[in-house]
Amino acid sequence: MKALVKTAAAPGLTLQQRPDPAPAEGEVVVRVTATSLCGTDAHIYRWDEWARSRIHPPRVIGHEMCGEVAAVGRGVSSVQVGDYVAAESHFTCGLCFQCRTGQAHVCKNYRILGIDVDGSYADYVLLPERVLWKTSRDIPPELACLQEPLGNAVDAALAEDLSGHSVLITGCGPTGLFAAAIARVAGASLIIASDVSDYRLGLAKQLGVDRTLNAKTDSVEAMAAAIFDLTGGEGVDTALEMSGDPAALHQAFRSVKNGGRVTLFGIPTGSVCFDLPNEIIFKGIRVYGVTGRRLCGARTGRDRLMRTGGGCPGHQA
Known part of the structure; x- marks a missing residue:
């Protein structure tokens, strides 16, 4: 597959050919339909002070995405091949004090897609089942990939x-x-x-x-x-x-x-x-x-806005 990779501790990115990912137990491979550009990706491209302190090349970047499930690992039950999905970009551990007390958005052990694990600037991305949510096909890819920043x-x-x-x-x-x-x-x-x-x-x-x-x-x-x-x-x-x-x-x-x-x-x-x-x-x-979002509440509000526009001026635009 093609992937856009931060290959070195310097400004820029490199387009590479990489092996297609294969899912292990509890994992899902998603064929990326659309992925958007975040300010974080610009930080990584420019290799500024924040990026130098946070990114360890090589890394496929990108974390705002949607796509179709291409393959599922053993034990995956909430999605199946062909489902249209988007992904939460923060992977929480579920075990630390914060996760156990309803503060998973500040999980001590969280990993971020495109920063700590390979991201969505590729033909395929490997994701834990738990970070995926099904998305209505009424929402076009250019909008569906924006659910994370929304x-x-x-x-x-x-x-x-x-x-x-x-x-x-x-x-x-x-x-x-x-x-x-x-x-x-x-x-x-x-x-x-x-x-x-x-x-x-x-x-x-x-x-x-x-x-x-x-x-x-x-x-x-x-x-x-x-x-x-x-x-x-x-x-x-x-x-x-x-x-x-x-x-x-x-x-x-x-x-x-x-x-x-x-x-x-x-x-x-x-x-x-x-x-x-x-x-x-x-x-x-x-x-x-704001970091990681208060996942459930943010997702509920976001989904309502994506479906209806909430009556906002400019929704159709």
């Missing part, structure tokens, strides 16, 4: 009740745009989005964002002032930081009201310094880091 957005946006609340979304990449649509469906009273791209800010408006700010032309201080003006001098109730950009991180913390919440999803490429007393501690801000 789950991230569901977890990020719905970690707290947004009904009647003001929300700032920093970063309008795919997951940030998903979060904007979810916040609208969840009943947020005011949604503000920032990005450096006018094109992406335009997409955010199509998805129901009330006000957009261009971080390329405005300083963190100027945007924070605009946000406080829009919220009657209070700041937003919740900030969803979806980019990992240092300036966006500071914007999120400076723009949220005292006692508000900041949800962190974006991964910085290096260290970020904060004025902890003034940006976080003295404001009494609650901080939530």
